[in-house]
Amino acid sequence: MEDEEQLDLASRLTQDHHQSLKLWLRMLSCTVKIENEIRTRLRATFGITLPRFDLMAQLERYPQGLRMGELSKRMMVTGGNITGITDQLEQEKLVVRVADPKDGRAYSVKLTAAGRKAFAIMAATHEEWIAELLQDVSSNDKAQLIELLSQMKKHLNAADEK
Template structure:
């Protein structure tokens, strides 16, 4: 049985062969695993709470910053456009889960923070979300989880160092 057949349905990594570079195979394997978990969480959030993953993610960012965040900062943290953040924030504001306030230092900027109702709603969702993730990864032995964390931490360190060494927007391709 091939490595990909053990996973069940075909995914991004199933298109690869041994002829592909190991780095490409690794990246697609990580992406496939991440997407499988994300798709399941996305589906469960919608079914259980009637909320999208981006809305949950925005609330998670605000939960970590009770004083609130500026729209631009939220956009960077969520790695989406400002327009997407504005749309999500507007929906959550209409539902009474976040509040938008003008930034006193910059009249053109707005800050977003969770309302008390938003904090309670997010707390309920976050507790259930954590249990879902635990459930989805329960068959991975604790030692393997620790090994994966250590390896991914090292990988992130290498990627961070590489990014710091290359100016923003610089083309890193060898061509």
């Protein structure tokens, strides 16, 4: 009987592991498909890359500006990448670097008025694209997916805190 219980446990573990992997791959493939479509549309419509759009989105949430290190952490990319993206956006007069009055070596990055205006147009279009890409998913299914993914995120965050 004990051998059967161990075999059953091993079978369940394998099945659960397989199911977890299948879930991860399904989520990843959906994310990559949507992200690639958004990348293509951003470039074709606005001549902007997704990382530049993402940096502007971060700055839109923080009108007082963010330090480079904070941008790097929020976007989960290296400081060098943030510097390059910021340089491009600054050349286009969409962002500005502002010296930190408390620390002369540090500065924050803010959207300019032109940057806020350009981002508002891009963000509205981006939202329409996402709605279009997910239009075949019912409202109930979207709500259920949001709830399930929120629970998953809580579990993952709890695991990080251990």
